[in-house]
Amino acid sequence: MSSSTPTAATADLPVKRLLVLSLGSIGVVYGDIGTSPLYAFREAIRPVAGDGVSMQEITGIISLMIWTLTIIVTLKYVFFLLKADNNGEGGTLSLLALLAHRLSAGRARFLFLMGLIGAALFLGDAMITPALSVLSAVEGLKLVTPALSPYVLPLSIVILVALFAVQSRGTGAVSKAFGPITLVWFLVLAVAGLSHIIEAPAILKALNPIEAVIFFAHSGYAGFVVLGAVFLTVTGAEALYADLGHFGRKPIQLAWLAIVYPALILNYLGQGALVMQDAATIENPFYLMFPEWALVPAIVLATAATIIASQAVITGAFSLVSQAIHLGFLPRLEITHTSASDTGQIYLPMVNGVLLFGVMLLVLIFQSSDALATAYGISVTGAMVVTTLMFFDFLRVGWRWSLPAALALIVPLAAFELTFLAANLLKIHDGGYVPVLIAGLAVVIMWTWRRGSAMLTEKVRANAIPLKDFIAALETSGHAPNDAAGTAVFLTADPTIVPSAMLHNIKHNHVLHERNIILTIRTENRPTVPVAERVEVERLTDRFSVVTLFFGFMDTPNVSQALGHVRRANLKFDIMTTSFYLGHRKLVPSARSEMPAWQDKLFIALSGIASDPSDYFRLPSNRVVELGAHVAI
Structure with missing residues (x-):
């Protein structure tokens, strides 16, 4: 569900x-953050509303909301992070892939763990966002008439099931309407807000950050x-950064500053007014x-906006899992491309099913x-x-900032976000454990796959035969296998050793093909590899070649x-007279495993x-x- 991918330089x-x-980014990038007005102020003012609310409390809370948007979204994401591509x-x-090979081993391991946690928290967010957004939109029916209250939950479930059911068909056709619909949504937000500001202009005091400071200083624990x-x-600010490749920096910045932020x-x-x-x-x-006359249209538009926001989060989860697979954090899962022209539109059946269940x-x-x-909140703040x-x-290795300069930017920002994280952790017993459990499970899965894959590679390598020694032995041996016509391609993760499938073919079938290609597939720490740089060929002999695809x-x-x-x-061969040999391993647990x-x-x-x-x-x-x-692991 993206626009055609632009180049990094959009200047x-x-x-x-x-x-x-910019219009496309309004629908995809800002769908989630655009539905926050449905519930954010309502939830923020509730802790202080028990004994009634004062004007100072209203302006203080609205000021906190405005300056949180300004500092975290505008400053951190729009002005800084969008340039860190x-x-x-x-x-x-x-970002993890970009930094992984440019830091010390200890720091790289720390960032590896941070990257896993960040990805896992995003997956937790991908479950909570559709549920919260759609529920909050449909609950507007209660205000039309209390008689509709029993239908809120069933209708929300129907909408969500339908949303996940259409994922396999792709969203290319309907996504063209996402931008215009969400643009209308933001315009309605602005007009609705402005109409009440005119009636109570005293709310404009909230634009002063001092109001936020005064509120926080006098409200204590509440x-x-x-x-x-x-x-x-x-919520949804991470999408600005995650969807950078879909739209480019300039369109995302323009959409925020011109439409979304105002x-x-x-x-x-x-709302405060x-x-x-x-x-x-x-x-x-x-x-x-x-x-009253505009309530039903507002509910319909809000529901459409929340569906679009949910779609954006689901697509983001597909994209993140796909990246995790290619970077070796998860096993290979089925990935279906739902568009012939847009490679960004993918569908992962297993991920879709897990998200729907959650x-x-x-x-x-x-x-x-x-x-x-x-x-909600813990997963967002954590990420x-x-x-x-x-x-x-x-900042240090990419932009080569000095340590004092980097700390001057990061320390206040981190302190600001850690304060929010601490505040959200207060909700751990009241439902906040949900995103923590989801993220914890995802981290364990990714860590286990990464660790197990590394152990498996070491075990295979320990019992392997060096490829060049094997070729030399074949040339000097008087007991070479029988020749088989055509070309054999052996997929392997390590091109320096003899693929297990080749050894089994010789052992059981007693044949070796006329031409043998040892094929290795490498995933680079960059998003795409140009076609001209995709293939590397090394001829070892007339019979053996090592091919690496990037x-x-x-x-x-x-x-x-x-x-x-x-x-x-x-390297001439006919694909129709070529056989692809794959080594299929059946894993069994070992009493001497390094893992529990x-x-x-x-x-x-x-x-x-x-x-x-x-x-x-x-x-x-x-x-x-x-x-x-x-293979015993």
Whole structure:
């Protein structure tokens, strides 16, 4: 669900193209943060509303919300992080890939852990966002008539199930409407807010950050609790960075500064002005901003906006998991491209199923946006803190900032976000444990896969035969295997050793092909690899060649297509007389494993759900031969 991918440098974009990309980014990038007005102010003011609300409390909370948006979104993301790209791509894993080989081993391991935590927290966010957003929009029906209250939960479930059900068909056609619909949404937010600001202009005091300081200084513990809800205003800010490669820096910046930021500020000020005039509207200040005749259209538009926001988060989860697979954090999962022209539109059936299960569980457990909002925030604040810590390293090694300069930017920002994280941790017993459990499970899975894969590689390498020694022995031996016509391609992770499939073929079939290609697929720490740099060929003998195919972590590893470039590199073979040999390992736990028994079993289970290599690497299905072996880990 992205626009066609622009280049990293968007400074020279024609004005028309800039506007088109900016419109697209409004729907995709800002869908989540654009639905925060539905619940953010309502949840923020609730902790201090028990004994009524004063004007100072209203202006103080609105000021906190405005300056949180300004400092975290505008300053951190729009002005700084959007410039920290990995060849035009953004996001936690993209930044991790960029930094991984430019730091000391100890620091790289720390960032590796941070990257896993950040990715895991985003996946938790991807479950909570659709549930909270859709529930909060549909709950507006209660204000139309209380008789509709019993239908809120069933209708929310129907909308969410339908949303996940259409993922396999792709969102290319409907995504063209996302930008215009969300633009209308932001314009409605602005107009609704402005209409109430005019009626109570005293709310404009909230633009002064001193109001936030005064509120926080006088509200005590309640003010700290309020901070946890105030952070709901910036949910979705990570999407600015994660979707950088879809639209480019300039369009995302323009959309924020010209449309999104002003609309959000006006709406929050308007909600504050409404409550300032009538304290009873604290029940649902967003929907009560609208006159009775406009309530139903507002509910319909809000529901459309939350569906778009949910779609953006789901697509972001697909993209993140795809990156994690290519970077070796997760096993190979089935990835389907839903658009012939836009490689950014992908669908992962297993991820879609897990997200749907998680979203349904959250909706059925919490049943209202009020209850679910308490579970929100920890994943968002945690992910932002992780990004800030990683950005510190980027400032040092990427932009070569001095240590004092980097600390001058990062320390205040990290302190600001850590304060919000601490405030959200107060909700750990009241639903906040949900994103922590989701993220913890995701971290364990990714850490187990990474560790188990490394152990498996070491075990295979320890018992391997060096390829060059094997070739030399074949040439001097008087007992060479029988010749087989055609070309054999052996996929292997290590081109310096003899592939296990080749050894099994010689052992059981007693044949060796006329031409043998040892094929290795490498994922680079950059988003894409140009076609001209995709293939590297090393001829060892007339009979043996080592071919390395390079893909970026955003590329589709289509081996059949890439091998066409090998033929152009003077390595002649006919794909229809070529056999692809894959080594299939059946993993069994070992009593001497370096991992605990539960982790062994988890790694073996993860290996079992991995998609078939022939499908994942797009090999011709009628030319694949699999030879298996048992391996103890």
